[in-house]
Amino acid sequence: MFSKEEKKEFKVSFWNELNDKLTEAGKAKGRNLEWLNYPTNIKRLFFRMEADETSARLCIDLQFVTKGIREIYYLQFQDVEDKLKNVFTTDVNFVADLDHWNGKTISRIFCELKDVNINNKEDWPKIHEFLMTNFLNLDAFWEEFNELFYALKN
Helix, strand or coil: CCCHHHHHHHHHHHHHHHHHHHHHHHHHCCCCCCCCCCCCCCCCEEEEEEECCCEEEEEEEECCCCHHHHHHHHHHHHHCHHHHHHHCCCCCEEEEEEECCCCCEEEEEEEEEECCCCCCHHHHHHHHHHHHHHHHHHHHHHHHHHHHHHHHHC
8 A cells, every 4th residue: 555645656657757748749749738727718618637546537627607608518518429429539428517526516528448547557558548549639629629619608
C-alpha cells in the first residue's frame, strides 16, 4: 500500500507524463493542446480527464448554473451523438443529472476504459493511450462542430 504522499506523487507523475505526451501530439498538430484548461470558449463547458483505481474517463462536463441552459447544451450533444460515437473508442455514456463531487448537479457525456488502475504503473501506457486518443479525437470533433454550440450562447 502507498502512503497518502506516495499516492499523490504517483498521480502527479502519471498526469505529468500524459501532459508531456499531449504536448508532443499538439506540436505535431501545429498548436498547443491545453488539456487542463481546454479552450471550449463556452463558460461552464469543460473537457475533463479522470483516472482512478477502477477506470479512466474522458468527460464532457456541462456545469451551467441554470438547469435550463445545461439541458439545452445536453440536448445539442445528444443531437450529435452519432458523431460522438465515431469520436470515442468506447461507448458514449450520457448522464443528464450527475451529482458531482463538488456538490453540484451537472450533465456529463463520457467514454470510459474499465479495469485499469492509476496506481498500477503497468496500466499507465494503456490509460495514456486511451486518454490521448480520445482527447485528440474530441479536439478534432470540437474543431468541426463547435459552431453548433457557440450558436447557443446567443
